[in-house]
Amino acid sequence: MEPQVKKLSNQMTTHHSPPTTHHPPPTSHYAPLIGLLLVLLTLCVYYPVRQNRFVYLDDNLYVTANPDVQVGLKLGTAxxxxxxxxxxxxxxxxxxxxELDSTLFGQNPAGYHLTNLFLHAASACLLFWPRAWVAALFALHPLHVGSVAWVAERKDVLSGLFWMLTLLAYVRYAEAPSWPxxxxxxxxxAxxxxxxxxxxxxxxxxxxxDYWPLGRFVLVSGEWSVVSGVEASGKSNGENSPGCASPLTTHHPPATTTVWPLLREKLPLFALAVLFSAIALLAQHREHALRTFAERPFSLRLENAAMAYVFYLGKLFWPAGLAPFxxxxxxxxxxxxxxGAVGLLxxxxxxxxxxxxxRPYLAVGWLWYMGTLVPVVGLVQVGNQAWADRxxxxxxxxxxxxxAWGVPQVLASLEAVGRIRNLFSTRVRGRVLIFLGVATVAACAIVAHIQAGYWQNDVRLWEHTLQVTKRNDVAHNNLGTYLANTGKLDEGMKHFAQAATINPGNDQAQVNLAKGFWLQGRRxxxxxxxxxxxxxxxVNAEAHVQLGQMYLQDQPEQAMAxxxxxxxxxxxxxxxxxxxxQALTARGRFEEAAACLAEAVELSPNWPSSHYQLGSVLCRLGRREEALASLQKALDLAVAASQEQLRTRIQEQIEACRRQQSSMGEG
Incomplete structure (x- = not known):
């Protein structure tokens, strides 16, 4: 076995093995100070988000109109x-x-926004191991503002934190593989x-x-082989190519001759990924969120995917005109x-x-970018967006x-050019790198700070979106929804009409127009x-519900259908x-209504309106003890969720039910 390993090591030297891990990570005495400065800069850039409100872009689904989140973290909600x-x-x-945020902060959006911010800052700290500049760009790039300033994107910053923790755990595993x-x-x-x-x-x-920077396998004569860190670093290119120096220190197990052991050890991880992919697709299918191929032909998806990769690249280098949709x-x-996009890619x-x-960092970095975008590049279309910053x-x-590794190596290669050798000496090169690093981080910080301000409320967010995008029916619809819900129905109707004109296929804009016409008496x-x-x-359930309510008075059969x-x-x-x-109650079918409401309460026991409806129906049925119990539960939930208008209605219903109970007792 020993001669084979020796021969393999010689082949690696001949075939330019990737530089591996004989260079230590940045653990100098300046590293803690740089890390602290990065955290402080991140908090300063994003700190204004504490003044931001919830926005009409899934925040209602995740927080403000979510009954479980409204109640907070309890056993049932968990x-x-x-x-x-x-x-x-x-x-x-x-x-x-x-739910934990709701328990701690109630309905104050500042707490939710700050939680997002702290999670994002923690992820940046955990990413500090490759190079500080990578962590700084991750923390402050304007493309990431939506993930931090948007409460509904808690999933981004929380999953990002576990992404970084998984990387660090894997680096430690690669040093000395073991089941623990x-x-x-x-x-x-998981x-x-x-x-x-x-x-x-x-x-x-x-x-x-595993290929770079861990150096656990290389290409030998066109074949993949697994190697040990000690062997790979024996004659690495890192000493002659400072830009390639790996950021990690590893100690790998003895060499083998195929890549299969690395794949085999990850089979549980791939199995986990397949399982969660299936769960995600099933959940989206059940909610009718997946677009069919009739709606989005596969050829159009492929074209959009190619454009998306290039679009994101452009925004990474020139983050202007950013929008949530x-x-x-x-x-x-x-x-x-x-x-052009396909040619560039x-x-x-x-x-x-x-x-x-x-330059192994080029292949690893590019495949990282291309591969991690696959789930969201539009091949499996969820929603109506072409692409999204988040x-x-x-x-x-x-x-x-x-x-981070390419720029230093480019400058190092310029030092070897005769005429400009003196211009790019080692000292000058270091100063140029510092200048470029500080300048890019500062530029990102300024733009990110401005971009975070657009998320302050719905009006600023959607008006900005309409300024930087064209024919944006979703922006018109969401701005119209906010205006209509704040008593500016006429202004909201103008935006609904524009949304429907831009995209007649925007069924939600059509529904919102219908609700506005109904309120204006234009049935x-x-x-x-x-x-x-x-x-x-x-399959727009809300459209069916609205039609049912409109037909309820004079066409009850159609309404029930x-x-x-x-x-x-x-x-x-x-x-x-x-x-x-509600429809059953309007038709006097109280027993059936009570059965529906009992099921609704069982499914969402923290929804005060369902308890309120159930109590009201039970009171009509003469089951006043049960009615008062349901109404009291509704009152407790409404108080906990700070729903003052509903609380007043519930109290009035409780008094009415008690009066009926008293009159029946006297009778």
Missing amino acids: VRAFTTTTAGNWHPLTMLSL RFAWVFVAL LGLLAKPMLVTLPFVLLLL YPYDPTGPSLWAVA LGITTLSWRERHR YTYIPSIGIFMML SEAVQRLRAALEVNP HFQEALRLHPGEAGMLSTFA
Whole structure:
């Protein structure tokens, strides 16, 4: 066995093995100070988010209108975090963290925003091990503002923290592989997947890190081979190529001759990724969040994916015109644009692969970027966005790594050029690197601070979005929703109309227009809009509910049919059961209404309105003891959730029920 290992080591030297881990990580006495400065700078840049409000962009689904989060972290809500989905996603750890915030901060958005900020700062600290500049760009790049300043993106910053913990656990495992150390890797990955399934690509990234910087395998004569860190570092290029120096110190097990051991050790991690991928797809399918191929042809998805990779690259280098939502162009990009994007991606991929021996950070960083974007690049289309800034939260690290090792090596190579050798001496090169590092971090900090201010409230966010994007029907719809909900119905209707004009297929804008027309007494126009919404999206349950309410007075049979269809589309959903119970109550079918409400209360026991409805119906049925118990439960929940208007109505209903009880007693 010994001669084989010796021969393999010689082959690695001949075939330019990637520089490995004989250079220590940045653990000088300046490292703690730099890390502290990075945390303070991150907190300063993002600290204004404490004044931001909740926004009408999933914050209602995750916090303000979520009954479990409103109640806070309790045994029942913790169990339901694992047994229910939110906005078509199953991420129980994210919901637990929001429930904890509710317990600590109530409905004060400052607490939620600061939690996001601290999680983001912690992730930046954990990323400090490769190079401080990578961590600084991750912490302060404007593309990451949405993940920090948007409460509903708790899943991003929380899963990002577990991504970093998994990397650190894996580095420790690679030093001395053992089952206890691997267990920490497995647990960290599992927790990250419980926060957001974006981590399904992490096992793939660990395999990349095995190549560089861990140096656990190399290409020998076109074949993959696994090597030990000591052997690989015996004659590494790192000494002659300072830009390639690895940031980690490792001590690997004896060499083998195939890559299979590295794949085999990760099989539990890949299995975990497959399991959570299946769960995510199932949850999105049940909530009708997945777009069909009829809606988004696969050819259009491929074109958009190519454009997305280039779009994100452009925003990484020039983060201007950022927005929370970029509309999907149904006509697709031009052929020339797609050809240019594909050519650019193939060119970078080819260059990175050709340089995999001399500059392994290029291949690793580029494949990190390309691979981690796969789940969100649009091949599996969820929602209507073409791309989203938040999707770069983890993938951007790959580009930062390419720059962090590539720029110093470019400057080092300039020193060898005769005419400019004196201009790029070692001392000058160091000063240039410091200048470039400080300048880029400062520029990112300034732009990120400005960008965070746009998330202050719905008006600033959506008005800014309309300024920097074109034909954005979602921005119009969301701004209109905020205006309508704050008593500015006429202004809101203008934005709903613009959204429907830009995209007649925006069924939510059609529904909002219908609700506005209904409030204005224009029933026929409201019905027309709802029918248009159902033509575009027959599974829009809210459109069925609204039609049911409009038909309830004069066409009760049609109304009940729409309510039943809405309930079929969302079986076992407390909100739909409560709405159906309202229709049953209006028709005098109190026993059936009580049964629906009892099921709704069982499904969402922390929803005060369901308890209130149940108490009111039970009071009509003469079951006043049960009614008072339900009403008291509703009152306690409404007080805990600071729902003052509902609290007043519940108190009035309790008094009415008690008066009935007293009159019956006297009788």
